[in-house]
Amino acid sequence: MLKWFRRKKEEAPGTQPERAPEKAPLSEPVISQPQQETKKNLWQKFKDGLSKTRERLKDSLGELFEIDRLVDQAFLEELEEILITADIGIETVNRLLEPSRKKILTGEPLKVSELRRSLREEMLQMLTVPTPPFPPEASPAVIFFIGVNGVGKTTTLAKVAWHLKNRGFSVLAIAADTFRAAAIEQLETWGNRVGIEVIKQAPGADPGAVVYQGLQAAKARGTEVVLVDTAGRLHTKYNLMEELKKMVRVADKVIPGAPHENILVLDATTGQNAVNQAKLFGEAVKLHSLIITKMDGTAKGGIAVTVAHLFKLPIRFVGLGEKMEDLAPFEPKAFVDALLP
Numbered sequence: 001m002l003k004w005f006r007r008k009k010e011e012a013p014g015t016q017p018e019r020a021p022e023k024a025p026l027s028e029p030v031i032s033q034p035q036q037e038t039k040k041n042l043w044q045k046f047k048d049g050l051s052k053t054r055e056r057l058k059d060s061l062g063e064l065f066e067i068d069r070l071v072d073q074a075f076l077e078e079l080e081e082i083l084i085t086a087d088i089g090i091e092t093v094n095r096l097l098e099p100s101r102k103k104i105l106t107g108e109p110l111k112v113s114e115l116r117r118s119l120r121e122e123m124l125q126m127l128t129v130p131t132p133p134f135p136p137e138a139s140p141a142v143i144f145f146i147g148v149n150g151v152g153k154t155t156t157l158a159k160v161a162w163h164l165k166n167r168g169f170s171v172l173a174i175a176a177d178t179f180r181a182a183a184i185e186q187l188e189t190w191g192n193r194v195g196i197e198v199i200k201q202a203p204g205a206d207p208g209a210v211v212y213q214g215l216q217a218a219k220a221r222g223t224e225v226v227l228v229d230t231a232g233r234l235h236t237k238y239n240l241m242e243e244l245k246k247m248v249r250v251a252d253k254v255i256p257g258a259p260h261e262n263i264l265v266l267d268a269t270t271g272q273n274a275v276n277q278a279k280l281f282g283e284a285v286k287l288h289s290l291i292i293t294k295m296d297g298t299a300k301g302g303i304a305v306t307v308a309h310l311f312k313l314p315i316r317f318v319g320l321g322e323k324m325e326d327l328a329p330f331e332p333k334a335f336v337d338a339l340l341p
């Protein structure tokens with residue numbers, strides 16, 4: 001749990017700063033005592049946040065796994081059903097149980113304890129996707145927050161900004177959801193709370209123009225990380241995707257290679273809908289990673305396994321509440337341990 005975010009280069013011993021620290025906090029150690037405490041709390045939060053999903057799985061799986069007998073077809077079917085109720089999609093469940101099913105089909109004896117081990121291994125493997133450093137190693141690192149309305153994009157952007165700021169990065173946010181006036185206001189409120197600058201224009205302005213202005217500002221100020229809040233709803237799906245593509249083009253024009261990370265934000269409570277959203281946005285722009293929000297309020301946490309499996313994208317963080325500190329880095333092993341009995 002120690003490597004949430006990559007360390008700032010200037011804080012690594014023996015390396016020269018890329019840029020002189022601008023403010024006092026930048027010279028402070030990355031992990032101070034209170035932050036260690038926060039980490040411990042977050043670790044607990046991560047487990048607590050998954051409790052609804054765990055309870056759903058644990059009770060039924062616990063019962064099923066209780067006696068270490070030989071597994072048969074009926075057992076597999078029951079297991080399949082239980083996994084599906086935690087919102088692990090059918091395709092993913094099939095993949096998770098494939099090695100066990102093969103054994104049964106070929107008449108090879110398979111004990112419950114072996115199946116349990118295999119399920120754990122398969123799930124862990126599915127969730128272990130190569131995860132590049134965060135924030136990306138570019139200066140400024142430009143990160144787009146993408147997703148449909150209400151999934152928690154703005155809140156999550158603020159949480160990430162808060163964590164980055166605590167780790168000494170200079171951060172700027174761009175309010176590129178100009179479709180809804182309230183979205184701009186919401187980001188501004190969060191910006192004040194977190195203590196970061198928010199670049200905005202009037203509601204209805206061209207989001208590409210806001211991105212352009214924001215990135216120019218970041219370049220001029222030497223900001224290290226730029227977080228871009230994008231729209232989740234427009235008049236039509238076509239417009240939404242075209243607008244997103246345009247913002248990407250603008251970003252790349254101002255800072256070649258930007259955006260360096262497009263994070264798709266998904267709401268765990270929407271279950272399988274998340275799969276359609278990932279498909280839709282993935283068709284429009286390259287997605288680099290996922291953040292799954294509202295894990296605290298759902299028994300559908302299994303959706304994390306499904307999206308990681310289907311889209312082979314790393315899950316950066318999970319949202320565990322509405323406050324700034326309610327964001328935890330996603331740890332595949334901890335997730336599997338917390339979920340399976």
Ligand SMILES: Nc1nc2c(ncn2[C@@H]2O[C@H](COP(=O)(O)OP(=O)(O)OP(=O)(O)O)[C@@H](O)[C@H]2O)c(=O)[nH]1
Nearest residue numbers: 149150151152153154155232293294319320321322
């Ligand atoms: N319980 C819980 N609530 C969350 C979490 N993340 C966000 N929320 C809440 O979800 C609601 C929607 O969050 P927003 O950040 O406004 O979502 P958005 O995707 O930016 O939505 P638009 O601005 O409408 O596009 C808010 O009430 C948040 O407080 C989370 O991890 N857990």
